[in-house]
Amino acid sequence: MKASEIKKGSVIEVDGAVVYITELQVQTASSRSGNTLYKVRGRNVVNRQKFQGSFKGDEQVQTVDFERRAVQFLYRESDGCTFMDRDTFEQHGFDLEALESELPYLTEGLEGIFALVVDGVAVGIELPATVILEVMDCAPAIKGASASARNKPATLSTGLVVQVPEYLAAGEVIKVNTVSGEFMSRA
CATH class of the missing domain: 2.40.50.140 (Nucleic acid-binding proteins)
Known part of the structure; x- marks a missing residue:
């Protein structure tokens, strides 16, 4: 497959080592002739060592069946x-x-x-695409705040901090996207 098709959770082979991809960052070139770079981070499956690498978008990458x-x-x-x-x-x-x-x-x-x-x-x-977590700590809810109003940081039951609408209060249960780490809705 092409490097542009790599996703978080992919398993690829690099120089004979099997690598599980944990992070992906796309870096677009600023010039017309430049190539888009796909920077990946992961772990070697065998020795558990960290791996970092980058590929050009049209570069071929060997995938591993899992x-x-x-x-x-x-x-x-x-x-x-x-x-x-x-x-x-x-x-x-x-x-x-x-x-x-x-x-x-x-x-x-x-x-x-x-x-x-x-x-x-x-x-x-x-992980599943979304998880349900409880808001443990945040600034007090503001009466009359609308959904389109400003956001505030909230600490969830696992220690994760996400931006939530002002109308939410501690003790409420919310749905969080596991890919982006963003608030989605009340649960």
Whole structure:
């Protein structure tokens, strides 16, 4: 596939190493003749080392086949998180660093989580598109504030901070987009 088709959660092969992509940044050239660059960050599946690289948009990238397995979030410890395969009951552990971008959305009983498995090894997790989280702390709600009014920061039950409309108050439950990290609606 072309580098322009790489997405977060893709598994590619780079110089013989299998890499799970955790971050993608698109850098568009300012000149007409310039190429768009796709900067990726990820983890080597075998030795768990960090990977950084960049590709031109039309550059060919070798993809790796992987399996999506439904998993359940079991528990979080000081050094990592454990998930259980819903079909085989096999447990998969990830260190906190490997789940850095997913941690703010993980809650007990969260449905719709998938483990990405390459050659029998879980390399990462895929969250559902949206999660429901409780607002723990924010500035007091302003009476008469409309949905199109200004936003304010709110700290959610997992520690994630998102911008929410002024009419929301602590204790309310909201829906958050896991891709953009933005407030979507009340739950």
